[in-house]
Amino acid sequence: MNNLDMSVNIAGISLKNPIVTASGTFGNGWEISRYYDLSELGAVTSKAITLSPKQGNPPPRIAETDSGVLNSVGLQNSGIEFFLKYDLPNLRRYDTKVIANISGNTIEENCEIAKRLGGEVDFIELNISCPNVKQGGVAFGTDPRIVYDITGRVREHCSVPLIVKLSPNVTDIVEIAVAAQKGGANALSLINTLLGMKIDVNTRKPILANNTGGLSGPAVKPVAVRMVWQVAKNVDLPIIGMGGIMSGEDAAEFILAGASAVAVGTANLVTPTAALDIKKQFVQYLVKNKIKNVKDIIGAVIAN
Amino acid sequence: MNNLDMSVNIAGISLKNPIVTASGTFGNGWEISRYYDLSELGAVTSKAITLSPKQGNPPPRIAETDSGVLNSVGLQNSGIEFFLKYDLPNLRRYDTKVIANISGNTIEENCEIAKRLGGEVDFIELNISCPNVKQGGVAFGTDPRIVYDITGRVREHCSVPLIVKLSPNVTDIVEIAVAAQKGGANALSLINTLLGMKIDVNTRKPILANNTGGLSGPAVKPVAVRMVWQVAKNVDLPIIGMGGIMSGEDAAEFILAGASAVAVGTANLVTPTAALDIKKQFVQYLVKNKIKNVKDIIGAVIAN
Amino acid sequence: MEKTHSCTIVKKTMLCPDTYDFVVNFPQEPKPGQFVHISCGEGVMLRRPMSVCDYFDNNLRFSFAVRGKGTKLLAQHSVGDKLDILGPLGTNFGVDKKGDGVSLVIGGGIGIFPLFYTAKFLGEKTEAILGFRTKDLVIMEDDFNAVCSKTHIVTDDGSYNCAGLVTDIFKERLQKGDITSVYTCGPRGMMKAVAEIAAENDIFCEVSLEERMGCGIGSCAVCVCKIKGKYLKVCQNGPIFNAREVDFDE
Amino acid sequence: MEKTHSCTIVKKTMLCPDTYDFVVNFPQEPKPGQFVHISCGEGVMLRRPMSVCDYFDNNLRFSFAVRGKGTKLLAQHSVGDKLDILGPLGTNFGVDKKGDGVSLVIGGGIGIFPLFYTAKFLGEKTEAILGFRTKDLVIMEDDFNAVCSKTHIVTDDGSYNCAGLVTDIFKERLQKGDITSVYTCGPRGMMKAVAEIAAENDIFCEVSLEERMGCGIGSCAVCVCKIKGKYLKVCQNGPIFNAREVDFDE
Numbered sequence A, B: 001m002n003n004l005d006m007s008v009n010i011a012g013i014s015l016k017n018p019i020v021t022a023s024g025t026f027g028n029g030w031e032i033s034r035y036y037d038l039s040e041l042g043a044v045t046s047k048a049i050t051l052s053p054k055q056g057n058p059p060p061r062i063a064e065t066d067s068g069v070l071n072s073v074g075l076q077n078s079g080i081e082f083f084l085k086y087d088l089p090n091l092r093r094y095d096t097k098v099i100a101n102i103s104g105n106t107i108e109e110n111c112e113i114a115k116r117l118g119g120e121v122d123f124i125e126l127n128i129s130c131p132n133v134k135q136g137g138v139a140f141g142t143d144p145r146i147v148y149d150i151t152g153r154v155r156e157h158c159s160v161p162l163i164v165k166l167s168p169n170v171t172d173i174v175e176i177a178v179a180a181q182k183g184g185a186n187a188l189s190l191i192n193t194l195l196g197m198k199i200d201v202n203t204r205k206p207i208l209a210n211n212t213g214g215l216s217g218p219a220v221k222p223v224a225v226r227m228v229w230q231v232a233k234n235v236d237l238p239i240i241g242m243g244g245i246m247s248g249e250d251a252a253e254f255i256l257a258g259a260s261a262v263a264v265g266t267a268n269l270v271t272p273t274a275a276l277d278i279k280k281q282f283v284q285y286l287v288k289n290k291i292k293n294v295k296d297i298i299g300a301v302i303a304n
Numbered sequence C, D: 001m002e003k004t005h006s007c008t009i010v011k012k013t014m015l016c017p018d019t020y021d022f023v024v025n026f027p028q029e030p031k032p033g034q035f036v037h038i039s040c041g042e043g044v045m046l047r048r049p050m051s052v053c054d055y056f057d058n059n060l061r062f063s064f065a066v067r068g069k070g071t072k073l074l075a076q077h078s079v080g081d082k083l084d085i086l087g088p089l090g091t092n093f094g095v096d097k098k099g100d101g102v103s104l105v106i107g108g109g110i111g112i113f114p115l116f117y118t119a120k121f122l123g124e125k126t127e128a129i130l131g132f133r134t135k136d137l138v139i140m141e142d143d144f145n146a147v148c149s150k151t152h153i154v155t156d157d158g159s160y161n162c163a164g165l166v167t168d169i170f171k172e173r174l175q176k177g178d179i180t181s182v183y184t185c186g187p188r189g190m191m192k193a194v195a196e197i198a199a200e201n202d203i204f205c206e207v208s209l210e211e212r213m214g215c216g217i218g219s220c221a222v223c224v225c226k227i228k229g230k231y232l233k234v235c236q237n238g239p240i241f242n243a244r245e246v247d248f249d250e
């Protein structure tokens, strides 16, 4: 472990290791920081931030499916002011990079949030892929022209690298990724959740009050790995890969597919120490496979 | 069970019950018929049929994922002549409807296969959603204009109802379904598999020789249920729902979401009697919930 | 730093059909009304929340009804097996706010579990009003008798003691005028009715709410209930809330 | 109608680290070279194919190395547990084509398992050539000794008996000119080499192929190998193929 180089580079910023938390599954760090030192992580991602506080969708907001989880939180959060005043200073106490996930209802709102964040965070992650809100969200993320447009306009207001978080609910992920790149994105996050539904066959009602929700967890991992691989081959931007990462080997799979860093989402709901556990297992994987530098295996899949 | 009406209607043809086998997971019935009487089923679906025999993709062609299966068979089959001469007469020995799944490389090829099938089968299922072939397949199924065009042209050559089988690898499933309807489809099947990938982190190679494959099984069920629900609300065609059905309650979930019949796919790979077992469990579900007529619960979900 | 606990099951009892009682080694003393978040085993990913039913000698007791996949898997565990348990979690019943009079714990069905541990903290002037659907489901009567000065039991169908609702007994019991606090857990409709009666009589009342959970620690925001018009997290801001602040109809 | 079998495990042995031997009740007598398709338990959906290693008194024996998730789960079963098993499946070794001379069974690593049952059918003039990576992995020597007139064992590193490959012994053994048939199972490279030597010497040779499987009965077409230029299903058209017809390099 001593001569192991775990650092990776995302858009010119070095993360001490490639393990990141995924937005919305980590709160803003308060709770999970009671289980381990957040300085262990390469970066942490905030909950979605909107301009004003947002109530989110009515409960139930979660349903378990086979190897997956459906959620319909709907971006509940306390707004940008609260984030800057309370959450960010707390996160800054740790030696880790901070990614602010922003999810405005409109392009203008996203620009405004980016502006207010200024240089206070290390990255801005533009969420154009939330399937649980009527305005903004996935509606932005499925049309390449809109992706190009919104990326370009938000980019103008960012003082830090802009990560665009893509939706998997699209016909051609590469087309969307290319649009984000052309629009000026500095990195890409993928994937957000797949739109899904679960019905209670006895009551005949959908389990989620919102009817549909976003599917995450190991069930979606093959789709996520495939998308990371396709995008990595076709787009020259660093990728933060996510979707069902539950172990160190899962993290390795995404990195081999082409991700420069990986985010742990649903696993945080299963065990508060998940991201730390995954980091440790990933180190074991590296040691076992005699890999001295993580960067050596980024995109190193031997495809046919 | 005596006064239970299990019959459902697909495009004017009555199936004795809504349980169908999904294409490619049931061979052409030879093998599974050694485990139960195929007359127990509402209908059976053939393997994909092409004009000439097709070799398919190199092995390995299967990988297991969490609650899912990736396959890259690539439509290996013996061609239309063989089907008509050997497989169909055998299937005709059973009191069940026969759905011929056709997967030509080109629109013309599909027209030709449909013509040759004539009135010999009960339905033709046009597969424009196979993710494992370079020509035809999913390339046809993701663009609404092509879907409209191919449906219309193949429809002209069909003497029996035409079912169009849709790909879930699209941004807007409703748009595709509407295109198929406008093109003249008499029913819809959904979903085919989601494109996925799995990498062996020790060898660094994709498990499938084809690199990517189609994801099926319980992992995809929430996506499938959601798509059936969306399409049922927006399109006035009977739907054969599928994707991860492993139990009678799973079958009920799809029917509540709006499917008139359901197809059992991956479950056939797990146990040869799967479709029969699921039918029995579905009957138990109906009895337990005092449902006398299956048709009463088609689309009966109580959404919010 | 907090952590999850690997706990050995030391006792397993069936309380009534499909309802189990587990005692496990557990290092951290919980407060009354708190819950633990339990990994049910391979094939179920998310933990399931269970109220603390009792705690003694480094042993935690929890009891549960088999509902779906998770509780079914949990029930298959045997003495000697290990369970991965997170907790204790959430807020606790304000037993210090009980006042000078008699405290009531009012529970319905599986809602009675957290009330047992709570009653132990409330002291001898506590009475329990417990409602069950039918005789076969009446459980823990002896337990409550041991810690409460009186245990009133009602069944929906009158198959055990008198027929009726816990609220009938609650209203009757209010006549004496000596009740100063009420702690309740059970079906939402029941808790709402109890809360209304308590409010009318201006009695301190706390409820234990339920919502489908993810993380159980406040980081995923899925487990919300409307409290004074805002969505608060049941796992972190609750599960115990002041009854007056809960928007029961949302 | 055929059906799956619910089989009780009556014996479990560890042959060497991470390699287990199970004996289960099984109602149907298999042919040599056939396989069974086993449900490994909750959390693994697809069955895993395992060769028949032996059959006696309505008992089926199979042996396996722990590789991934499925075999790991399978290995966790104990005597008394039930396993859901499909089979026997596939084609069998042509033991009736063995000719008048000596038959050889040539196996490497876990490939030796189907050869034991096969050797029992081949009769007393059978010899076994078994290869293992290293001494600790040498297994079933006594078993083979009991049914073969001679059992040659080689290890890659020479830590047990002589160092070398099964093909070295095979070539040596061919000198006598009394071999009329060869049955082989093991790593693909080994089988290819054996097949080539057999072909050069014009000896009847059959191989047992492996491929990742789904259904195991021929209905999903995932388990193919190239045989005379065409993809045939290992589960249905195999696993036993005439060595001359296999396109080993595909």
Ligand SMILES: Cc1cc2nc3c(=O)[nH]c(=O)nc-3n(C[C@H](O)[C@H](O)[C@H](O)COP(=O)(O)OP(=O)(O)OC[C@H]3O[C@@H](n4cnc5c(N)ncnc54)[C@H](O)[C@@H]3O)c2cc1C
Residues within 6 Å of the ligand: A064, C035, C048, C049, C050, C051, C052, C062, C063, C064, C065, C066, C067, C068, C069, C070, C071, C072, C110, C113, C114, C209, C210, C211, C212, C213, C234, C239
């Ligand atoms: C703070 C808290 C404390 C609880 N304490 C207890 C207890 O002491 N004893 C006990 O038996 N139960 C308790 N519950 C309820 C228990 O958590 C659920 O019954 C359990 O999660 C169901 O899991 P399942 O996998 O069996 O059901 P699922 O298959 O997930 O669903 C089956 C049924 O259970 C219900 N359900 C699912 N999740 C929850 C949930 N989180 N809360 C409420 N209902 C749910 C659904 O309405 C559904 O009808 C508590 C719940 C909470 C939130």
Ligand SMILES: Cc1cc2nc3c(=O)[nH]c(=O)nc-3n(C[C@H](O)[C@H](O)[C@H](O)COP(=O)(O)OP(=O)(O)OC[C@H]3O[C@@H](n4cnc5c(N)ncnc54)[C@H](O)[C@@H]3O)c2cc1C
Residues within 6 Å of the ligand: D035, D048, D049, D050, D051, D052, D062, D063, D064, D065, D066, D067, D068, D069, D070, D071, D072, D110, D113, D114, D209, D210, D211, D212, D213, D234, D239
């Ligand atoms: C006809 C046949 C007979 C077999 N007989 C035996 C036997 O008697 N004893 C024994 O130990 N093994 C036997 N195998 C191999 C055995 O089926 C695999 O080792 C097993 O399926 C691996 O499952 P897993 O879940 O542990 O591995 P996975 O997690 O699926 O994969 C782990 C490793 O196993 C290999 N593998 C996976 N599936 C197969 C497969 N279907 N065939 C070959 N390799 C695979 C992969 O290459 C991978 O590296 C046989 C295979 C076939 C096709």
Ligand SMILES: Cc1cc2nc3c(=O)[nH]c(=O)nc-3n(C[C@H](O)[C@H](O)[C@H](O)COP(=O)(O)O)c2cc1C
Residues within 6 Å of the ligand: A022, A023, A024, A025, A047, A048, A069, A071, A073, A075, A101, A127, A130, A165, A191, A192, A193, A215, A216, A217, A218, A220, A242, A243, A244, A245, A263, A264, A265, A266, A267, C214, C220, C222
């Ligand atoms: C409960 C929950 C809440 C989420 N909230 C957000 C969010 O606010 N913003 C966002 O970009 N993604 C959100 N996501 C998506 C995750 O960040 C991640 O992209 C996705 O869940 C896939 O990763 P996983 O399978 O590891 O969870 C949420 C996911 C879950 C499960």
Ligand SMILES: Cc1cc2nc3c(=O)[nH]c(=O)nc-3n(C[C@H](O)[C@H](O)[C@H](O)COP(=O)(O)O)c2cc1C
Residues within 6 Å of the ligand: B022, B023, B024, B025, B047, B048, B069, B071, B073, B075, B101, B127, B130, B165, B191, B192, B193, B215, B216, B217, B218, B220, B242, B243, B244, B245, B263, B264, B265, B266, B267, D214, D220, D222
């Ligand atoms: C091994 C395999 C082969 C398949 N081959 C075909 C095919 O030839 N034609 C087709 O339309 N769908 C094919 N499919 C897709 C299934 O018919 C079905 O749409 C899909 O698997 C979802 O259902 P399931 O989750 O129940 O398997 C195949 C699926 C599998 C697993």
Ligand code: FES
Residues within 6 Å of the ligand: C212, C213, C214, C215, C216, C217, C218, C219, C220, C221, C222, C223, C233, C234, C235, C236
């Ligand atoms: S369960 Fe995650 S916030 Fe309550």
Ligand code: FES
Residues within 6 Å of the ligand: D212, D213, D214, D215, D216, D217, D218, D219, D220, D221, D222, D223, D233, D234, D235, D236
């Ligand atoms: S495993 Fe299905 S055809 Fe061989």
